[in-house]
Amino acid sequence: MDFNLSERSERFRGEVREFLAEHVTDDLRDRVRETGTIHDWGLHRAMAEKGWIAAAWPEEYGGQGRDDFEMAAFYEEAVIAEAPLDGLLITMIIANTLRHVGTEEQKRELIPQMIGGDAICALGYSEPGSGSDVASVRTRAVRDGDEWVIDGEKVFTTLAHESQYVFLLTRTDTEVAKHKGLTMFLVPMDTPGIETRPIHTLGGERTNSTFYSGVRVDDRWRIGEVNGGWDVMGVALTFERTETGGTESARVLHEFVEWAREATDDQDRPRIEDPSLRETVARIAIRNEVARLMALKATWVAAAGGLPGVEGSMARLFYATRFQESCSEILDQMGPRGALQHGAEGAPVHGRLERAFRHSAVTTIYGGTSEIQRTIIARRGLELPSGR
Ligand SMILES: Cc1cc2nc3c(=O)[nH]c(=O)nc-3n(C[C@H](O)[C@H](O)[C@H](O)COP(=O)(O)OP(=O)(O)OC[C@H]3O[C@@H](n4cnc5c(N)ncnc54)[C@H](O)[C@@H]3O)c2cc1C
Structure with missing residues (x-):
């Protein structure tokens, strides 16, 4: 198993990073935070022009034939930039499903609208x-x-x-x-x-x-x-991508460390020097690395032609539950002010860490709750008998 991302994927990462730096502006991020709509038509159409909506598809189907590791780099960069990609992700679940089970007429009529950026x-x-x-x-x-x-x-x-x-x-x-x-x-x-x-x-x-x-x-x-x-849904579920591999948590940790460098305690000592805070940072960094490796393992299984159902559930369960724990520990370290929301006077880091704390709870629900992931791991991975 080789966890090094290929040179090709690192090249693509650079291109994606440059594109996102230009298109995902602070205004766009603010709008997404205010509306809660994780989609932006301007960004979506610009991605369509780059051919990135179905970048993983073979060229004869309108894609660019990007491999799983290039796509992993693409999603990592999108999470780091806070690019609102729900529209793209959900639409590609359906476009992929149509490619497998749609009629010729459906493929001809619908897929070009989806991968061309005209329909989500x-x-x-x-x-x-x-x-x-x-x-x-x-x-x-x-x-x-x-x-x-x-x-x-x-x-x-x-x-x-x-x-x-x-x-x-x-x-x-x-x-x-x-x-x-x-x-x-x-x-x-x-x-x-x-x-x-x-x-x-x-x-x-x-x-x-x-x-x-x-x-x-x-x-x-x-x-x-x-x-x-039920069978159509089974096909669609194999294309559902809910795993962020610790990247979001890494972004949150970075923001927390930046805050800790600036903030001081009541004796004017920088918070970053507090041993308990440093321990929290180290613990979260270790969790993020493990989450990333677990997600890469699922990517590797897919790249080798397998269906990473159990590996995906393991990565997802570990990441979501640890992310929730990490956000809670960060808020504890920040003290009462850490609970102030965006817009409140004195809210640290513009309330972004408080928001991450609330969001982390939701990651344990959508795309299958933690209990459902545990059931998948127990039954399919460990072949344990059904408990009911
Ligand atoms: C932000 C967000 C976006 C979403 N987007 C979509 C979307 O676009 N489309 C869509 O169709 N759905 C969407 N969902 C729904 C999501 O898939 C469901 O919330 C999720 O599957 C859980 O279902 P539920 O909310 O009905 O909870 P329930 O299924 O009622 O579960 C309640 C609790 O019981 C536990 N539980 C349930 N069954 C079992 C079991 N067999 N064994 C052990 N524990 C169990 C659960 O883990 C959970 O803790 C979204 C949810 C959220 C929060």
């Missing part, structure tokens, strides 16, 4: 009461000739308010085992009957509730077989 997508899986147990969704799709009529409610439909399409998991059969009665659709967001309402999360991200009342879609918007939605 939202994931419509979760519902109130169906998150971890997503196979229990109740949003109904009922066939009516060549059309389907959809009624129901989704929650946490992130970026639905910016998206052209929602990738919607629906129930089409109530008489069979729950995961056998599901069908997937890609529904244009301008179809009559769809309503979007904002949800502002603890971590600062904006997501949405979406409501579907008598939404009529042609059968050509169905992705995969009728009652084959």
Whole structure:
């Protein structure tokens, strides 16, 4: 196993870093923090012009044939620059899924819009009461000739308010085992009957509730077989990328150390000289390095042609839980002022570390909670029997 990123990936990293320095301005970052919308159309279109939306795809499909390590460098740089890439990441889950299970017509019509930067997508899986147990969704799709009529409610439909399409998991059969009665659709967001309402999360991200009342879609918007939605979702899940490999935590640690160099205690001694603070810094740096290596191991498995399901879950679980711990320790070190939010007088580092603390909790939830990751590791990795 070789953990050194290739020369090629380091060259690409340099190009990405330069591009982000130009396009991800302080104004853009401020706007993202204020709105909680982790997407920016200007940046997205500029990335499309560079050919980076589907950079990992082979050239004959409109990509640049970038390898897994180049893509790892790309995402690391994006996290360091705080580039708002949720739109790109979610859209590529769907474009990849279409490439594998879409009809020729769907590929021809939809993929160019997605990788050309003209359309982004939202994931419509979760519902109130169906998150971890997503196979229990109740949003109904009922066939009516060549059309389907959809009624129901989704929650946490992130970026639905910016998206052209929602990738919607629906129930089409109530008489069979729950995961056998599901069908997937890609529904244009301008179809009559769809309503979007904002949800502002603890971590600062904006997501949405979406409501579907008598939404009529042609059968050509169905992705995969009728009652084959679970399999389509399985394909989509293999393209979900939720792991940041400790890069975000490394950025937070850097900001904390910068603060500690400036701040003084009540006897005017620099906080950076405090042994307990230095111990915290060292502990977090070790966690970040382990998280990075675990993410690289998952990348290596993928590069070798494997499906890094268990390795991905291990990396994700370790990173998210340790990131939450690290942010909590940082806030403890900063004392009561550390809890002041952005905009409050005297908030250290413009409230950025306080915000990271709130955001860290959310990383243990989306894309599968820590408990669900543990279940995957136990069952698939350790082959333990089901506990229930
Ligand atoms: C910021 C944010 C963005 C999101 N974006 C999207 C999106 O774009 N599209 C989308 O469809 N969804 C999205 N989600 C939803 C996310 O996938 C769910 O929140 C997540 O899967 C957990 O589901 P839940 O919230 O219903 O919690 P529940 O499933 O109700 O879980 C509640 C608690 O019970 C535990 N639990 C549940 N089942 C088990 C089990 N079998 N064993 C052990 N413990 C268990 C969980 O770990 C958790 O601690 C987003 C969530 C957040 C917070």
